[in-house]
Amino acid sequence: MSATDVLELSAAEAAAAIAAGALSASELFETYRSRAASDRAADEGALNCFTWVADDEPEGSAPAPLGGVPVAVKDLFCTEGVPSQSGSRILEGYLPPYTATAVSRLTEAGATLLGKTNQDEFAMGSSNENSAFGPVLNPWDRTRVPGGSSGGSAAAVAAGLAPWALGTDTGGSIRQPAALCGIVGLKPTYGAVSRYGMIAFASSLDQAGPLTRDVTDAALMLKHMVGRDPCDATSLAFPEEIALPSAEQLDGIRLGVPKELTSGSTGSEGEGIEAGVLDVFRVALGRAEELGAKIVQSVQLPHAPHALSAYYVLAPAEASSNLARFDGVRYGMRAEDAGDLLDMYTRTRHDGFGAEVKRRIMLGTYALSSGYYDAYYGRAQRVRTKIADDFRSAFEQVDLIVTPTAPTVAFKLGEKTDDPLAMYLNDYCTVPMSLAGIPAISIPCGLSEGLPVGLQIAGPAFSENRLLDAAHALERALGFDGSKARA
């Protein structure tokens, strides 16, 4: 098989080809490894997707069923003996003594570690411009961002530098970059995949998930990752096996389209979806109807407009606590010539954390502090209850909910870095699902201004199979072509 042919294979197809003897695992690995390494080494025009690339193929034979298909893994997953810095200076040179469960489940199923991907520092960001390793570029337009925080993973898959990738989603960090890069991204039900070994951002929201070329690959990766992990008390047994999707129609599926998340820019703060994205979204809805889906516009998520506010209290609060362990005592960076203990703490954290991380730590500390807890953290937890309730009610009326994944297409580098609020608005459509803990997938549904638009489908907790089937059917009908980015 020629290199071009190899690159055209999805992960599932590659696994099948290797199993059938039509493709050698070494050839597959080396094809991707050299592309990844070139991007890593290049200065000009590099996408900068990777923070680390394997030197050569891992030894030993990789077992079926994923035997030998390489996977790119977001930097924040601990990989034993391999740098894991969560995109931050403060973990410079950190080599974990253990591997994250999600990763080891994939490697035990036969996947091989291709490299670690770039990300916003500590998963905080929507553009991958907050990384100590520098920004990642969007393969569709290298003057634009790929989205974040799993920007490196998304760009790598979109550009054909990895067949598939593992990322994490806290408020949209898999779905939004998937949308901006024209690929598939899935955030599973909270608790479906173990968080053990994931350098934490916001513990009650973080979830690992696949970034892939198509829905089938997403199902395949999820299948090998789900399940209770005794090392993660919040991980749950998935009630059924994840199946590879096969649906080609949407007969009888009621798709809810809540106006709170599908309206044009109206809010004073600039909330709302930009026109180009809405147009493409509506065309996709039309396709869904042609497949037999029933569109239900009357479904409501009354508290969705408050989701972003609640999220930007809860996530920074948990993060401020999760990041307290970075104190220079046991690992990572320690400020040089620190005087006393207080000096060591403050200088290490000042030098090691980027601006966005500091901002969120301050926000989070404030939201939890005495006197403010009830007004901020306490309230936000109650808003969370309301949002979860909203979805529960909605799912009594409809089977799945669809929205655009992100309010805009990929924006220019530097466009929103001075305005944190504008940056946070990128998560407007994805955050409600994170707060409710329900699964959601983003699939590319078209182009606006030549840039990819994502469509998000969300379902009740543990409805991944139904979700994947619906996404699969729609994906077929939409026929999105992402090969331009792989050139």
Add this chain to the structure above:
Amino acid sequence: MTAYEPVIGLEIHVQLKTRTKMFCGCELSFGDPPNTHTCPVCLGLPGSLPVANAKAVHFGLMIGMALNSKLAPRSIFHRKNYFYPDLPKGYQISQYDEPLCKGGRLGEVCIHRVHLEEDAAKLIHVGSSGRIQGSDTSIVDFNRGGTPLAEIVTEPDLSTPERAGEWLRLLRTTLRALGVSDVNMEEGSLRCDANISIRPVGSHELGVKTELKNMNSFRFIERGIRAEIARQVKILDGGGQVSQETLHFDPASGAITSLRSKEEAHDYRYFPEPDLVPVAIDEEMIEAARAAMSELPADRAERFQRESGLSVESAQLLAFRGELGDYFERALAAAVEPAARPQSLANWLSGELVPRLDDGEGSGGDPNKSDVRPEALAELVGLVSAKRISVGAGRQVLDTLVALGGVPAQIVEAEGLTAMNGGDELATVVAAALESNADAAARVREGNAKAIGPIVGYVMRETKGRADGGEVTRLVNEQLGI
């Protein structure tokens, strides 16, 4: 001058005797080489997650039952956030407003709550030779970090330092009986802080309270509380006000100093631990805890009363200090001839033996660790009960036993202490006594019973204390014709 009454509450941390730590599978150890029992979880490595120890919850339930607390059907863990090198995550996983157990009572003290949390690591200060400002260092050993702790908080029901010490002993005996902890203060498996305030006698308002920490023996606790009460009295008498602070008692100097707080603002920013799901207690867990309960001090005291006919005071004295109860039972079990009456045995144990073993604690040492075997005490008491030796002689024998150990019968033989209980020998001495103390004899004959003193004294001297006092009196009266 106003009379004040102290108001004392205790906060006790108990290291639970599980095999592994509270949130990870590292083994508990004491005295092992530093940092040999660590893992990503208790080191706070990035990406690690806690998982709660079922045995610790089980022990927590047992403690709650022993204290007659209400067991919460659902309790949650909270994060207590502050920075310190012995706290690897930058927060301690503890419980806040939804603890494992609420309320309860032990003896005369009401319990406020019992909750579970993890212990901090150990910070070893490296004494630097050549002190330069800012260059002092410490070494952190994470072996202890993560050890399961039960924190028991009492209501401020204690009114004196002595009562506090006694109650703490009762708690220790109770916990030891449960088998949930070594409760050894020297090793740190039992730690106690005291909250102390004073108020004018009769007042129902609480004064400002201070917290006294780091007292690691019963004696220090009593002394520390006493010192702090005195300090507060002095302040109030001088017209000043007690400020709420955390204090340290130095047993060597008796001084009380202010401890710099770990988290300056004392703002721990508690929030529910997202990495742990709520602990739901079901019937099975409650049954398991109940089945594991052993005889508690209160029950043991009742049993002593029932089975051995001890008075309430004696029974409680022996049961509430476990080591005494153990010794008592071993002594009872010794089949000695003549038999020792249980109440006498109890009296001799607490009234004679224990005070002789005072190791400076002021409250008596542990008879099980002395040279006086329980069988020996039983034998001694039997001999006294049967009047084979006098009480005075018994005390002498006990002195020898304490100093050298041995067998009472042999000591009696060796020191010639057999009682003179009557018979000619004693009668002869009594006669001699009456002759030498004619005035006293006359007064006794006249009806002044108290005048017998010198006569008895003479007899005791002559018989080297072997005469039985009651027998002497009888003989005197007989010979005087009374």
Add this chain to the structure above:
Amino acid sequence: MARLARLQLGDKEIEPMARELSAVLDHIAKISELDLKDVPPTSHVIADAMPTHPALRPDEPCLSLPREVALAQAPAVSGDGFLVPSPQA
């Protein structure tokens, strides 16, 4: 607040940080508009809504890290332990 979080902010950073945080806080304040009386807070979103298994661990020992591994990533080590400046008394 910075001290509570052990973050030291340089002079040049304070003003922009304050400004940005202010803007975000204003936005977040939206949640104060809602009437949330009698609404219970959610701390564990999926576990709260499902029959909970207590997710407790049996009291069985697992292998600890060898000491060299535990200390391998430490910025400063002395003998068997992690070396830090002493907390000021």
